[in-house]
Amino acid sequence: MKRRYYLLTALLALFWGCEESKMPLPSPRSANTSFGANDTSYVELNPVWDSAQLGVPLDAPGDLTISMDGTLFLADEGAGRIHAFSKAGNLLSGSGLDGLVLESPRALAVDSKLNLLIVNGTNRLFVWNHFLNRVRIDSIADAGLYFDRETGQEITLTFAELRERLAAGGTQPHLRHYLFRHDPARVAEARGIYPVYADPEPSACFNGVAAGKYGEETVYLTESNFDRIVQLLLVPDLALKGQNRTVLFHYTAELKSNVAVYGSGSGTVDDPWSITTDDDENLYFTQLGGNFRVQKLLAGSFSPRYVLYQHAIMDLGRFVKPYDVALDDREGLFVLDGESGTVSKFANSGSKAGQLLSLGQKGLALASFNDGRGLLASEDVVYVVERGAKRIRRFQYSVSESDIPDDEKEP
Numbered sequence: 001m002k003r004r005y006y007l008l009t010a011l012l013a014l015f016w017g018c019e020e021s022k023m024p025l026p027s028p029r030s031a032n033t034s035f036g037a038n039d040t041s042y043v044e045l046n047p048v049w050d051s052a053q054l055g056v057p058l059d060a061p062g063d064l065t066i067s068m069d070g071t072l073f074l075a076d077e078g079a080g081r082i083h084a085f086s087k088a089g090n091l092l093s094g095s096g097l098d099g100l101v102l103e104s105p106r107a108l109a110v111d112s113k114l115n116l117l118i119v120n121g122t123n124r125l126f127v128w129n130h131f132l133n134r135v136r137i138d139s140i141a142d143a144g145l146y147f148d149r150e151t152g153q154e155i156t157l158t159f160a161e162l163r164e165r166l167a168a169g170g171t172q173p174h175l176r177h178y179l180f181r182h183d184p185a186r187v188a189e190a191r192g193i194y195p196v197y198a199d200p201e202p203s204a205c206f207n208g209v210a211a212g213k214y215g216e217e218t219v220y221l222t223e224s225n226f227d228r229i230v231q232l233l234l235v236p237d238l239a240l241k242g243q244n245r246t247v248l249f250h251y252t253a254e255l256k257s258n259v260a261v262y263g264s265g266s267g268t269v270d271d272p273w274s275i276t277t278d279d280d281e282n283l284y285f286t287q288l289g290g291n292f293r294v295q296k297l298l299a300g301s302f303s304p305r306y307v308l309y310q311h312a313i314m315d316l317g318r319f320v321k322p323y324d325v326a327l328d329d330r331e332g333l334f335v336l337d338g339e340s341g342t343v344s345k346f347a348n349s350g351s352k353a354g355q356l357l358s359l360g361q362k363g364l365a366l367a368s369f370n371d372g373r374g375l376l377a378s379e380d381v382v383y384v385v386e387r388g389a390k391r392i393r394r395f396q397y398s399v400s401e402s403d404i405p406d407d408e409k410e411p
Contacts, residue, residue: 041360042382042395044367050391055091056083058390063274063324064374064383065108065116067130073116074374074385074392075105082108082118087379096133102126102193107274109219111211115234115251117219118193123204125197125221125232127251135242137187139180142238146173159237163254178239178247190238190250197232197253199223206230208275208285213299219253222272222285227262229269229285229297230255259283259302264290266314267297267304274324278348284333286322293319294335296354311354313346328377330397332357336375336384341368343375343384364395 051058060078067073071092072085082100084092102120109117114130143158150171156179157165166172199206205225212218217234238250260269270290277283281299292314296305308314313333320339327333331349336342343364345357359365370388377383380397 040358040397040399041362042364043398044363045381045394045396048391048393049085049089050389054083054085054089054392060387061385061390061392062105062373062387063107064376064385064392065110066376066378067110067114067116068112069114069130071130072376072383073100073108073110075108075118077104077106077120080104082116096128096130096191099192100128107206107208109209109211109276111217111219111234112214113217113249115211117209117211119206119209119221121205121207123199123202123206124195125206125209125219125253126193127196127234128193129191129248129250132240132248132250133191135246135248137191137248138182138241138243140183140186140190140238140240141178141180144178144239145176147176148173159235159239163235178241180239180241186238187240190240194250196234196251197255199230201226207273210275210277210283212277213279213281216281217251218256218281220259220275220277220283222269222275222287224271224273224288227269227271227289228258229260229272229275229283231257231259260285260297266292266295266307267302273322276325276327278327284325284327286319286325286335288321291316293322294325296348306354312356313354318344323373324375326375326377326382328382329379332377334375334377334382336369336372338369338372341370341372343367343369343372343382367393367395369393 047053059076061074062077063075065073070087074083080101080103082105084097086092102118104120105118106121107119116128116130118126143156146155146157148155203225204223206221206223208222210220219232219234221230223230232253233256234251234253236249237252240248242248262268262270264270269287271288273286273288275285283297286294294313298305306314319337321337322335323338324336333346333348335344345359347353347355347357364382369384369386372384373387374385382395384393386393
């Protein structure tokens with residue numbers, strides 16, 4: 001359920017500041033033992049991130065995602081909160097991060113506009129914008145002044161009226177300017193978590209969420225009561241003027257299509273759970289029913305990429321409860337199976353695409369997870385959220401143990 005965006009990280013890190021509950025950074029391990037490329041492993045990092053180490057009580061932690069500025073967001077379904085941490089494990093606060101409260105947050109994703117996308121097992125999609133909470137907002141607008149080329153007249157349209165005009169086949173008028181006004185109460189409301197989409201079926205149950213490709217406004221949701229993958233489009237419904245006259249947006253969402261529906265074969269879904277996308281907007285999802293528990297759908301056509309008897313990832317009975325799927329930066333695809341308590345890795349490109357890859361001889365290869373629910377692969381570190389033990393465990397890709405941090409050693 002993750003999306004990784006690393007462009008502009010340095011600029012954003014300099015521009016934004018957060019209060020932190022400090023924890024010591026890991027120090028290098030002094031051991032000089034090493035192992036060859038054939039023994040490449042994912043070695044576990046210490047300390048384990050539990051409630052005491054993170055400085056926040058964990059109840060039923062689940063999904064984990066990362067923003068383009070390196071902020072980690074953890075959904076605690078039991079506590080009804082979303083916690084934010086630095087990559088060093090420091091609890092972040094301020095700039096709206098203390099108000100990330102929502103009943104039973106189940107899955108998270110972050111898009112390229114720093115919209116934190118949230119689902120919680122209901123029929124709704126929620127959004128909280130990270131950037132909007134870090135800049136000063138001067139004013140807000142729900143309408144704009146446009147020039148209508150067909151009539152040669154200036155007209156005023158709200159965002160809703162503009163959407164209705166375009167949906168009816170009307171032409172796109174030329175925007176003169178937004179009609180900003182000072183409204184602190186509306187600005188404060190826009191900065192909080194807000195619903196952007198409610199499915200027409202009140203009993204719909206969204207379990208997973210993923211953002212589309214960089215710069216796009218598409219969102220994908222897995223839904224289990226009616227067994228489908230839903231494609232949405234985020235569209236502005238408010239404009240907010242920030243410092244230096246920057247215009248930011250608050251969103252609503254519109255249904256584009258159901259890209260996959262119920263079935264037992266490849267390309268269909270049965271109790272779909274987690275979902276993520278790659279840079280080309282290919283879809284990867286897991287499901288708790290059906291024959292093929294982990295699948296890849298091609299961008300655009302949404303046809304299945306991996307097929308039975310050709311790709312090991314499609315082996316019948318390989319997974320039982322694959323609660324999460326994640327992509328790394330090395331064309332690797334990871335799957336967390338909550339039933340076996342293990343993580344598997346598969347190739348995702350070239351002649352070995354869809355085939356099982358070795359995790360090495362130690363660390364992640366041997367690890368067992370007590371009700372593992374969340375999985376993230378970022379910058380050569382694999383994070384696994386272990387709900388049963390109420391903690392996060394981290395495993396770093398390495399061909400040399402000398403570079404592995406050891407937090408139990410004093411700096």
